[in-house]
């Protein structure tokens with residue numbers, strides 16, 4: 001019997017859409033039972049959201065004061081403690097899941113599997129390697145629990161309309177003392193989150209300064225879009241790291257991606273492989289970004305972007 005436990009990602013108030021994407025991945029197993037576990041200090045609202053995801057049988061809640069803010073070292077023993085009944089434990093391939101799931105795998109004594117993009121069988125999966133330039137088929141040993149992250153850009157969120165039961169469980173786990181929360185520093189932004197934005201405007205090194213990056217923000221605001229960037233722009237200090245798209249940044253799948261002054265290095269492209277329409281603005285008509293762009297504008301971004309923004313405003 002295939003039984004999948006999905007670890008919910010949330011901010012204490014709302015469920016992250018990555019959870020419903022993990023459910024879509026789990027639903028690729030014929031007849032699987034799918035449960036969600038929500039860990040936090042007080043998770044009633046999040047559990048209610050999780051229970052509405054179609055295809056979910058039960059939502060397990062584990063409420064402890066130590067679970068907020070979420071630390072992988074603290075959550076992992078609790079997830080491992082309730083994983084015994086399951087053949088698979090899934091988390092999203094977001095910063096949350098990439099941190100947590102290897103901890104869980106280590107506690108269960110198994111190798112984690114990263115970035116499932118396609119289920120071939122209960123113990124056979126496809127995942128990208130070499131910055132998404134090749135797809136590898138991975139076989140997991142059927143005698144062990146499969147602990148894996150799900151590549152969220154490969155899955156649509158499962159629909160709502162479900163009515164799973166919600167059960168509070170006490171995870172019999174010793175909470176480690178070696179890791180504790182000190183503080184968190186995040187960029188504050190009212191703009192759409194990169195992971196969920198349907199439109200993203202991204203700028204590259206060509207912007208040449210933090211001030212010039214204002215052009216990208218203006219266009220993004222005119223479109224109601226999120227803001228992305230290349231690693232070169234982040235390294236140069238034009239934008240904060242959480243905007244970086246690509247192999248070592250975020251993997252995203254917006255319906256519209258506008259790449260401005262972005263060359264199209266493979267490490268960047270791997271972050272937008274699942275984007276819908278890709279628009280590129282670059283002054284070099286030979287730039288690799290044009291090989292994957294659906295619409296290409298050859299020209300100077302400092303001329304094109306303000307004109308575009310004015311036309312939209």
Ligand SMILES: Cc1cc2nc3c(=O)[nH]c(=O)nc-3n(C[C@H](O)[C@H](O)[C@H](O)COP(=O)(O)OP(=O)(O)OC[C@H]3O[C@@H](n4cnc5c(N)ncnc54)[C@H](O)[C@@H]3O)c2cc1C
Pocket residue numbers: 203204205206229230231232233244245246247248249250260261262263264265266267268271281282283284287299300301302
């Ligand atoms: C292990 C590893 C991981 C990496 N991970 C990532 C990652 O996650 N994300 C990522 O983005 N990169 C990543 N990189 C870096 C990547 O290889 C590239 O160096 C980077 O993406 C280049 O950024 P860019 O396109 O902004 O800059 P450039 O390559 O310098 O390109 C700038 C582009 O702007 C164009 N341009 C210049 N002026 C104008 C103008 N006035 N108008 C219009 N166009 C103009 C140029 O023609 C050029 O195409 C990684 C590299 C390594 C080795």
